[in-house]
Amino acid sequence: MDDAMIQLGSRLLGAMAERQGLPRPDWQRVQMRWWALPSEAQPAAWTAVEWVWQHTLAASWGGDFRVVQQGECIMTTDLPEEEAQRAVAFMERALATIERCVTGLGLDDYSDGGPGLDVAVVCREVEDYLDYVSDAHEPDYVGAVSGGMCLHQGSVHVAAHGKTAATLEPVMAHELAHSRLAGLGLPVWLEEGLVVHLEKAVAPNEDFANDLHTIALHRAFWTPRRLADFFTGDAFCGPDDAHGLPYALAYQMVGELMQDDTTKLATLLEAAAWEDQGISACEAVYGVPPIELIPRFIRDAAEANAADEAINEPPHPDDDPE
Numbered sequence: 603m604d605d606a607m608i609q610l611g612s613r614l615l616g617a618m619a620e621r622q623g624l625p626r627p628d629w630q631r632v633q634m635r636w637w638a639l640p641s642e643a644q645p646a647a648w649t650a651v652e653w654v655w656q657h658t659l660a661a662s663w664g665g666d667f668r669v670v671q672q673g674e675c676i677m678t679t680d681l682p683e684e685e686a687q688r689a690v691a692f693m694e695r696a697l698a699t700i701e702r703c704v705t706g707l708g709l710d711d712y713s714d715g716g717p718g719l720d721v722a723v724v725c726r727e728v729e730d731y732l733d734y735v736s737d738a739h740e741p742d743y744v745g746a747v748s749g750g751m752c753l754h755q756g757s758v759h760v761a762a763h764g765k766t767a768a769t770l771e772p773v774m775a776h777e778l779a780h781s782r783l784a785g786l787g788l789p790v791w792l793e794e795g796l797v798v799h800l801e802k803a804v805a806p807n808e809d810f811a812n813d814l815h816t817i818a819l820h821r822a823f824w825t826p827r828r829l830a831d832f833f834t835g836d837a838f839c840g841p842d843d844a845h846g847l848p849y850a851l852a853y854q855m856v857g858e859l860m861q862d863d864t865t866k867l868a869t870l871l872e873a874a875a876w877e878d879q880g881i882s883a884c885e886a887v888y889g890v891p892p893i894e895l896i897p898r899f900i901r902d903a904a905e906a907n908a909a910d911e912a913i914n915e916p917p918h919p920d921d922d923p924e
Contacts, residue, residue, distance in 0.1 A: 603653050611650030618658070622733040625658050629756025645717035652676065652719045652757055659723070663730070671719075679724040681767070686724075688767035689774070693722055696775050696804045700782050703803050708868035720781070721759035724770065731763035749773040752780035775804035786871060789880035790835030791848075791892070795856030796871070798849055810850040821903040823847050825911035829904050833879045833892060855895050 603611075614635045618625040632651060639647055656678045660667045666680035672690045675697070679686050697720055725731040728747060735751050750762030750773040760777035764770040779800035783793055798810065810816070824847075831837040837848040859867045870887045874880035884892045893901070 603650065607646065607650040608654060610647055611652075611654035614647060614651050615654055615658075620662075622736050623662065624734060625655075625662050626737060627655060627756055632756060648718040652721055655757070656721060656723075666726075674720050675722070676719045677722045677724055679722075680726050680730070681724060681765075685765075685767045689724055689770055690722075692767060692771055693720065693774060693778065696771075696778050697782070699804045700775075700779050700800050703800055704782060707864055707871065709871060718757065720778075721757060722774070722778075723759065723761040724774075725761075725763045726765050728763050731761060735761050750777040752777045752784065754784060758784045772801060772805045772807065775801040779804075786874075787876050788871065788874055789833070789876050789892075790838055791833055791852045792856065792871070792874055792880055794838055794849055795852030795854075798853040799856055799860070810846065810853050812854065816850065817899070819845055819847060820851070820900050822907075824851075824900050824904040825907045826904050827911055829893065829896070829901075851896070851900065854897065859895070 614632055615627055616631060616635070618627050620626065636644060636647060636651065653676065656669050656676055660669050660678045663678075663680070666682075667678060668680075670677050670679065670686045670690050672687075672694050675690050675693045677686065677690045677693065679689065681689060723734055725734065732747070735748075735753065737755065738751060738753055749764070750760060750770075752758065752760050758781050760774065760781055762770055762773045762777060764773065776797055779797040780793070782800075783796065786793070788796075823845075828837060832848055832851065856867075859870070866887050870880070870883055873883035873886065875883065879892060881891050884890060884895065888895070
């Protein structure tokens with residue numbers, strides 16, 4: 603990148619606050635400065651913002667952290683050089699596969715729609731990763747430590763931790779899929795189900811097979827309250843991942859919709875809104891609310907487990923106090 607664009611990126615970024623020893627852009631102000639530019643200058647200017655931001659981040663971290671780039675993919679990482687090159691190459695291939703899959707569903711405008719680079723922050727040590735993603739959590743967050751995240755602050759990008767490119771691949775595939783769906787505002791259950799399908803298209807695995815063991819886990823786990831949490835999204839971010847059962851259920855639901863009619867699924871993805879958990883869109887496209895898309899055996903199991911839930915479950919945060 604030439605000096606003039608670096609200077610422009612630095613000017614648009616402005617002064618950055620420091621938290622956990624790392625520079626944090628004030629994205630609202632950055633975007634206001636960026637929007638003030640002529641429209642024809644905005645794409646290159648946003649690329650400059652992301653380029654300067656990542657180089658500043660790498661310099662602040664120090665040590666082995668540096669920026670590696672391949673095509674439109676840019677990664678700040680402390681992986682050894684060979685692993686870093688493998689990771690950024692995988693990132694480029696993964697995004698190309700995800701684009702083909704989502705475009706194949708008939709979605710013309712499936713991404714966040716912004717210009718610029720595809721950005722990833724990859725740390726060898728979980729402590730560095732947690733420092734970086736700390737802004738994405740509430741101060742009293744007590745959930746599980748994730749392998750990666752798709753971050754929406756200012757520039758949609760992904761962060762992950764791992765010591766080799768091979769171990770990072772399924773996490774990167776999952777989070778990169780989230781980054782490509784970021785602008786749709788989908789209900790959590792629908793986005794997670796589609797993301798797992800996209801992840802498997804990039805990095806095939808046998809997770810969430812509908813074997814007898816998994817079916818037994820589903821039957822024992824689901825209750826009316828947990829199904830409600832599934833649709834609000836709370837079931838996907840609790841401290842106990844319940845063997846990944848919320849993801850398995852979302853994956854199965856979206857898979858059945860794919861087999862049924864991809865045109866209807868594309869209509870659902872265009873219309874479904876996070877605010878109402880996709881209820882109005884499901885009713886318009888399929889004639890039923892989302893709960894009716896859950897396999898019958900899980901709904902029956904949830905009703906059968908309702909009595910045990912009332913006895914064994916602690917009070918829910920949304921319950922009215924007595």
